[in-house]
Amino acid sequence: MDDGCEHLSSEEDKFHDECGVMGVYLNKENASEEKNKSSSADGTYSTADCNAATLAYFGLYSLQHRGQDSAGIAVSDGTQIKMHKGMGTCAEVFNKENLVSLTGHIACGHVRYATAGSQCLENAQPMLQNSKLGGIAVAHNGQLVNYEQLREMLEDSGSTFLSTSDTEVIMKLIAKSYKKGLERSLTDTIQVIKGSFALVVMTEKYLIGARDPNGIRPLCLGQVENGWILASESCAIDAVNGTYVRDIQPGEIVIINEDGVLSFEFGERTSKRTCIFEYVYFARPDSIIDGIPVNEARMRMGACLARENPVPADVVIGVPDSGIGAAQGYAREAGIPFASGIVKNKYIGRTFIAPTQK
Structure with a gap:
């Protein structure tokens, strides 16, 4: 029905x-x-x-x-x-x-x-x-x-x-x-x-x-x-x-x-297990979650990636919008220029949370 x-x-x-x-x-x-x-x-x-x-x-x-x-x-x-x-x-x-x-x-x-x-x-x-x-x-x-x-x-x-x-x-x-x-x-x-x-x-x-x-x-x-x-x-x-x-x-x-x-x-507090995707994607970059600025967390993750997986590259380009901070952190740590190479239609909304891919 x-x-x-x-x-x-x-x-x-x-x-x-x-x-x-x-x-x-x-x-x-x-x-x-x-x-x-x-x-x-x-x-x-x-x-x-x-x-x-x-x-x-x-x-x-x-x-x-x-x-x-x-x-x-x-x-x-x-x-x-x-x-x-x-x-x-x-x-x-x-x-x-x-x-x-x-x-x-x-x-x-x-x-x-x-x-x-x-x-x-x-x-x-x-x-x-x-x-x-x-x-x-x-x-x-x-x-x-x-x-x-x-x-x-x-x-x-x-x-x-x-x-x-x-x-x-x-x-x-x-x-x-x-x-x-x-x-x-x-x-x-x-x-x-x-x-x-x-x-x-x-x-x-x-x-x-x-x-x-x-x-x-x-x-x-x-x-x-x-x-x-x-x-x-x-x-x-x-x-x-x-x-x-x-x-x-x-x-x-x-x-x-x-x-x-x-x-x-209420009850016993267990170990804190904040969802990592809050910092990776969900949250706005200007928010603070559990005392950690979200954009700072993204930049630090990008820097960590640069140390663990360095690659020879001319520029670092972030996928908008949530990938920008990580790309900037990667670029800074690797000493590679950061560039804007992908432009997102700002009126399209958030593509990850669209109900379907259709």
Whole structure:
């Protein structure tokens, strides 16, 4: 039966492990619902002039390289959660009208690159579930290896699913134990899910970030003049004129509310195993991941390659865009001129994360 989704073959869906998450918490007294200006006459803006949805949009726009299948933002005004999401890039999904309608001082956003599940609106994030105890919105970067077992367990206990995304499993696990309290429901959920995850979770009153015990996927904390930011990469914090504070540590949960940031660990922290492809390709070169500038890492990898595999050459040419830093590092270490020999159409998007090669 045709469900309206574009399904990926097992080969096409094998290495899809990248998305971008964004969270915003603004102090409520400073987050007037009427403030939705994006810039001033001189082209700059203050975060005090923006609502949470606008800041989330700017952050997601800077994380667009992490996913171009779908985009979404959920917001809370302290009493209810509203959401807008759609297929395509941030520029295709959002406009001034729908951003202004997303009034609230807390926001949770996502740009998706299909990992588990098909390409259709049902799998777009954030995912939202309402219950008698309140609403929960979840944005997830990563992939669960025990997704099928957890989904089967939830279905056996009466849960119904509207998507094929592993994020819905996380959301339903949190909702299932929500009556135990926010902190307990988070730790109960995170201790049973296995795999890579960087989570941004939003309730009516809280913004939460969590990172898997191995720290496979990145997540960082930033501060703006009237609140806090959670983001996959520090470039999203820069995009909203924020200050990068630190990375969320592997096995750490942070809960943000009007009192500030509460941090605690779940389970035992294991050795950090950040995905090397974050430094090779996924991340933007101006981001900092786990204290390491991404472009510096690429240049050092290029220099290492030059030492290990020197070749006689006239010039070194990098494949745009992610290969430029490594090529520059190779050229510098080898004493060979760096040249620009391949020009990429800047409007084509990221070719590696295109759904198929067609």
